[in-house]
Amino acid sequence: MDSPAVNVEDVTKIFTTKSGDVTALQDISVTLVAGEFISLIGPSGCGKSTLLNIIGGLTSATSGRVLVHGSSVTAPPEEAGMMFQKPVLLEWRTILNNVLLPIELKSGKRESARHVNQAMELLSAVGLADFAGKYPHELSGGMQQRAAICRMLISDPQLLLLDEPFGALDELTREQLNLQLDRIVEGVHKTAILVTHSISEGTFLSDRVLVMSARPGRVIGVVNVDLPRPRTLDMMQTGEFLDLTNRVRALLESGHDLGEERIPA
Amino acid sequence: MNSQLDTMESTKLVDRRSVWERIPRWLSLSGFLVAVLALWQILANSGWVSPFILPTPTSVFDALLSFCISVIEGGALRQALLITVVEALLAFLLAVLLGVSFGFIVAESAFRRIVLLPFLVALNAAPKVVFAPVFIAALGFGIGSKVALGAFIAFFPLLVDTAAGLATTDRDKAQLFRSLRASRTQTLRMMQLPSSLPFIFAGMKTASVLAVVGVVIEEFLGGGRGLGQQTKIAGDLLATDRVYAYGFVLAVLGYVFFAAVSFAERRIVFWQRPHGTTAGG
Numbered sequence: 001m002d003s004p005a006v007n008v009e010d011v012t013k014i015f016t017t018k019s020g021d022v023t024a025l026q027d028i029s030v031t032l033v034a035g036e037f038i039s040l041i042g043p044s045g046c047g048k049s050t051l052l053n054i055i056g057g058l059t060s061a062t063s064g065r066v067l068v069h070g071s072s073v074t075a076p077p078e079e080a081g082m083m084f085q086k087p088v089l090l091e092w093r094t095i096l097n098n099v100l101l102p103i104e105l106k107s108g109k110r111e112s113a114r115h116v117n118q119a120m121e122l123l124s125a126v127g128l129a130d131f132a133g134k135y136p137h138e139l140s141g142g143m144q145q146r147a148a149i150c151r152m153l154i155s156d157p158q159l160l161l162l163d164e165p166f167g168a169l170d171e172l173t174r175e176q177l178n179l180q181l182d183r184i185v186e187g188v189h190k191t192a193i194l195v196t197h198s199i200s201e202g203t204f205l206s207d208r209v210l211v212m213s214a215r216p217g218r219v220i221g222v223v224n225v226d227l228p229r230p231r232t233l234d235m236m237q238t239g240e241f242l243d244l245t246n247r248v249r250a251l252l253e254s255g256h257d258l259g260e261e262r263i264p265a
Numbered sequence: 266m267n268s269q270l271d272t273m274e275s276t277k278l279v280d281r282r283s284v285w286e287r288i289p290r291w292l293s294l295s296g297f298l299v300a301v302l303a304l305w306q307i308l309a310n311s312g313w314v315s316p317f318i319l320p321t322p323t324s325v326f327d328a329l330l331s332f333c334i335s336v337i338e339g340g341a342l343r344q345a346l347l348i349t350v351v352e353a354l355l356a357f358l359l360a361v362l363l364g365v366s367f368g369f370i371v372a373e374s375a376f377r378r379i380v381l382l383p384f385l386v387a388l389n390a391a392p393k394v395v396f397a398p399v400f401i402a403a404l405g406f407g408i409g410s411k412v413a414l415g416a417f418i419a420f421f422p423l424l425v426d427t428a429a430g431l432a433t434t435d436r437d438k439a440q441l442f443r444s445l446r447a448s449r450t451q452t453l454r455m456m457q458l459p460s461s462l463p464f465i466f467a468g469m470k471t472a473s474v475l476a477v478v479g480v481v482i483e484e485f486l487g488g489g490r491g492l493g494q495q496t497k498i499a500g501d502l503l504a505t506d507r508v509y510a511y512g513f514v515l516a517v518l519g520y521v522f523f524a525a526v527s528f529a530e531r532r533i534v535f536w537q538r539p540h541g542t543t544a545g546g
Contacts, residue, residue, distance in 0.1 A: 056444060057444075058440060058443055058444060075446070076443060076445070076446050078446070080444075082441075082444040084437060084440065084441070086437055088437045088438055088440075088441045090438070090455075090456070090459070091536035091537075092459045092462075092535075092536060101445070101455075102445050104455075105442075105445050105446070105447045105455070106445075106446070135535070136536070137536050
């Protein structure tokens with residue numbers, strides 16, 4: 001518990017494009033203790049997804065390094081589970097077999113058969129028990145994304161990397177899934193990093209909200225969320241919650257204005 | 266997104282449906298067929314066109330009927346039909362086996378994909394019939410040369426489609442498999458291969474028709490005892506009604522192959538099934 005779960009040390013990412021180098025991330029340093037939930041929020045192009053991909057070992061940093069549970073990330077770390085903006089389910093597999101995919105890839109078919117009960121428990125927890133035998137094209141977008149939650153959790157990852165997982169869903173579905181995610185994360189004390197565009201979503205789920213600005217991508221402010229857990233939808237109506245979201249919004253706007261000034265009229 | 270587009274399109278169609286969309290499909294199809302046959306009969310009887318070029322539909326029907334009787338009674342034509350069916354089937358299976366395998370081999374290396382594939386695509390555009398004499402020289406006048414040309418012609422679209430399917434990898438799925446630390450083989454077997462099945466089936470549908478074409482061409486050029494050879498003999502005798510009748514039988518054969526592959530496609534690539542359209546009918 002003493003050693004941090006995630007250590008981002010001076011990470012800079014420069015993309016080389018035809019029109020010159022673009023600094024996507026500049027000197028980012030973040031430390032997460034085990035069980036902490038943080039959100040990365042910022043305008044498009046602030047590099048928040050890039051940062052998540054670097055932590056997830058899918059992209060390499062130009063300089064700096066990332067430690068997950070003390071070891072340097074050079075490939076996707078085993079303790080991480082990722083979720084993307086799209087559900088990315090395999091159309092030819094049933095929902096159950098999609099959930100079991102990480103086990104099958106890691107330990108083979110026989111081992112994945114032993115996890116069927118566990119997968120069914122996860123599917124029940126998100127209300128998909130009756131859809132285990134269905135194929136992805138038979139499910140709505142929200143249901144597909146819930147199946148993707150189960151797929152992420154089946155291998156019991158200690159670190160959840162969430163890349164705008166509910167960005168494509170309608171507001172009500174999104175709130176429900178946020179609530180379910182909060183229960184899941186709370187119950188098993190997992191460390192999580194969420195990339196989001198939504199101020200209320202980021203605030204609702206997090207212990208800390210990191211606000212980023214674009215070009216170059218930098219952390220320009222942190223808002224600590226001291227609301228008790230588990231979080232409830234009622235909390236979103238409180239003055240305290242409103243205060244927090246206003247602070248995040250103010251930070252975002254200050255970063256946004258900076259960005260605007262740099263664009264020649 | 267897609268279903269949204271579909272509904273938009275169908276509402277547009279409902280708004281101004283033409284006569285052809287309002288009458289039942291079977292009626293319009295059979296009506297059209299009757300009209301074509303009637304026109305054909307009038308044209309053939311008019312004396313404007315030589316019967317050696319355009320026999321009457323009734324005489325073609327007679328030739329078709331005697332063909333059917335010969336097939337049912339186990340005459341020479343049954344043997345001929347059977348030979349051609351077997352040749353086309355073998356040619357198709359051989360083409361699938363080789364086309365898909367080579368598609369994999371081509372797609373699996375950057376050199377082959379970038380340097381070799383364009384040449385193969387160019388070769389695909391070449392009239393492969395010119396190799397017919399080569400196969401006769403190599404394999405003789407028997408069934409072997411027919412299977413070889415049929416497979417050779419059907420092979421290319423399969424290779425190109427398989428390679429294209431494997432090369433067109435879904436970036437999201439690739440990222441998912443990378444994040445799950447999947448091995449190269451796992452990614453190929455569990456993600457790329459199933460993802461490319463729609464492409465492979467597109468290749469197989471083209472190949473199913475081309476296999477029949479290739480086999481018949483080789484029978485025309487290299488003899489043997491198949492239905493293509495029978496058609497050529499009929500043509501040499503100026504028995505044009507039989508030429509039309511056998512041509513019809515061979516067309517049905519090609520269509521049956523095509524329909525069988527389409528059926529398998531709908532079963533295997535079930536997730537790509539078009540929803541709520543009549544196109545698949």
